[in-house]
Amino acid sequence: MASVDECRQALQDLAARLDHNAETVRERIDLDRTLACxxxxxxxxxxxxxxxGRLLELTDGDDPKAKIALSTSSDDLLALVRGELDVTRAVASNRVSIKANPFDLLKLRKLL
Structure with missing residues (x-):
């Protein structure tokens, strides 16, 4: 089981990668949504x-009103961020749950 610090660092690494590739990400998905992990x-x-195309204002704590909510275990979160776990398979096998409106899911699918 990964620690809270490892999960936080993984999400910060993801935010840095998205920031570095913001133009490409923005071309794929044009979203402005709150996100909870x-x-x-x-x-x-x-x-x-x-x-x-960026993950902004990342902080600790839940946002129960988030428009997009991802739920998973600590180890699966790290594997997802590292690219070791395919998100489609993870969702199909219930290792990851993503709650969002259907239109946002279609947009997110382009990113994943």
């Missing part, structure tokens, strides 16, 4: 905002 086995959560 819930780490089920640690009882921890993080939230931020996906906008302009």
């Amino acid at each position: 819930r780490v089920t086995d640690l009882g921890a959560a993080f939230h931020g905002r996906l906008a302009d």
Whole structure:
């Protein structure tokens, strides 16, 4: 089981990668949505905002009103961020849950 600090660092690494590739990401998806990432086995959560191809304002804590919510275990979160776990397969096998409106899911699919 990964630690809260490792999960936080993984999300910060993801934010840095998105920032570095913001133009490409923005071309694929044009979203401005709040985002929550819930780490089920640690009882921890993080939230931020996906906008302009970037993951912004990433901080600790849940956002129950987030428009996009991802729930997974700490190890699966790290594997997802590292590219070791395919998100489509993870969702199909219930290792990852993504709650969002159908139109946002279609847009996110282009990113994943």
